[in-house]
Amino acid sequence: MKMPIPDYLQEILDHVRDEDGGEVADYIPELAEADPDRLAIALCTASGHVYEAGPDADVEYTIQSISKPFVFALALQELGPEAVLDVVGLEPSGEAFNELSLDDNDKRPVNPMINAGAIAVNQLINGEDSSVEDRVEKIRDLFSRLAGRELHIDAELSASELEGADRNLSIAHMLRSYDIIKDDAHDAVLSYTHQCSTLVTTRDLSVMSATLANGGTQPVTGERILSAEACRLTLAVMSSAGMYDGAGRWMAGVGIPAKSGVAGGLIGTLPGQLGIATFSPRLDTQGNSVRGVKIFEYLSRDMGLHLMSSDQHSVPGVRSITRDGDQTIIRLQGTINFTAAENILHQLTTHNLGGEELVLDVSRVTSFNRMGRRMVKEGLRLLREGGFECAIYDPEGVVTDLEFSDGTTADTVDSF
Structure with missing residues (x-):
């Protein structure tokens, strides 16, 4: 029997295809050249069944800020919550993702989903004394295991991002000035930029997000990659800060813990159920995919996926x-x-x-x-x-x- 799910996903793509609002990220040369009409969706259940629609489901693009929750989960697993929370908080910031801001009281970045917090968390991976190369390889290996295939870093795009990384360099210098990070500011930004330049597909992202939904067990390969505690805390932060200063409206309207990236990717995770990923490069003023947001709104309403909905039951059927x-x-x-x-x-x-x-x-x-x-x-x-x-x-x-x-x-x- 043919499964009807891909046809349903295709219906959703057809529903949003004519949405042409937003612009591609033009502050990064390679992203400025992205095809704005790319469109894809993929869904992976906690039992490891993957469904996708759109001709661009296997097109590679850089993970960008969608990397943040996965690296945060890795840091939690490597060091434990107490050590990680010594350098980054858990509260929504209410500010843009690249704001030069720290908590007024303890000078930590307010959460790991903004750039300041993500750079601080990146520096925890593989230990503070790690070389950039070893730290980046540890992160790339994690992403590969989460996706179930070998992933690679787009070195050309990473170099391009570094040329215009003044904002992130300022953030790194600010973090060093308060002893939040120990590494040289340039090396910290280099490591973080490589993290964001990992190439993924929409299918990859659905499986990676489903691993968070599945308590750290990769649903396709069956490999235990992250701890259930790390996944739980990561999903909690995604629900409150994953969509930056629009996170409150997102959770009220869509109700799915989510994270966006400026290459046009967007993931959502339903604990115990599934991971969802979309790809569409046109972004709104907050840096979120315009059509991706529309797709998630449609999914939440039509499939009853809102986390606070009474439809949320885990049953065998x-x-x-x-x-x-x-x-x-x-x-x-x-x-x-x-x-x-x-x-x-x-x-x-x-x-x-x-x-x-x-x-x-x-x-x-x-x-x-x-x-x-x-x-x-x-x-x-x-x-x-x-x-x-x-x-x-x-x-x-x-x-x-x-x-x-x-x-x-x-x-x-x-x-x-």
Whole structure:
């Protein structure tokens, strides 16, 4: 059976494709030359299933500030929260990402998602006495393991960024003046710039963010990379500061811990469920992808992904799949949201379904949200197109709309 999720993701891209607001990041020469029409989305579940849409899903671009949460998580794992929080705070800044600002009381950067905090955290990796080369390699290796493939650094773009790095150099000198970092200011900015110049794809970013959602276990390779504690604290900071001075509005409206990058990438993470990544280079005045923000707004509303929504339940979806002669009975249970529906459809694609008739038993389902209902119905339609006679056992009437997207309806049975 063909999974309907890529088609749904393509629908979202079509929905935002004509949005042409914003501009590419013109203060970095290579980014100024980016194709503004690039567009892609990828989604990775905590169970390791990756879905993508858009011809640009495998186009490489630099990770930029999306690197910040992953390096923060690495620092937490290497040194522990207490040592990391000695050099960086956890509070939203309410200021631009490159503001020359420190906490008025203790002179620490206020959080690790702004440049001052990210440069300070970068200097913790591999120890304060590490060379730039060893520190950068430690970070590049982390990113590669998170993505599940070998990643590389765009040296040309990194050199270009360094030529215009006066702001970050000023930040580094400020950090040195308060003994927040020990390294030479130029070396600190060099290390941080290499971090931001790592090349990734939208698919890579979805898997990397899903690793945070999965408590540090890479969902595709199964490798334990980060601790659950490091991921929890990282997601907490993303939820409050990942979208800079727009973080409050973002969490109220979208409700997904997120981080943006000026190359046009944007990630979001739902704890225990999935990682999402989008790519579209046009940025708004805050440095966030215009179409990426629209996509996340659409996903949050349509799929019920808002972190504070009552739809947020982690349920298996499938109770059992049994065979009785020519009839296969698929019993569902619990609340069927996107995560449960994806699990249901994935089990149906991998299960050796036999016979001629399929009955979907929803008698133990407490409710369907809109996306869960749509995905399960589309799965039934595709199975029917594959030659099965499909029916639903729904004694409580939890599936209120049985019409498929092609205008036909599903049969119902009173018993089986």
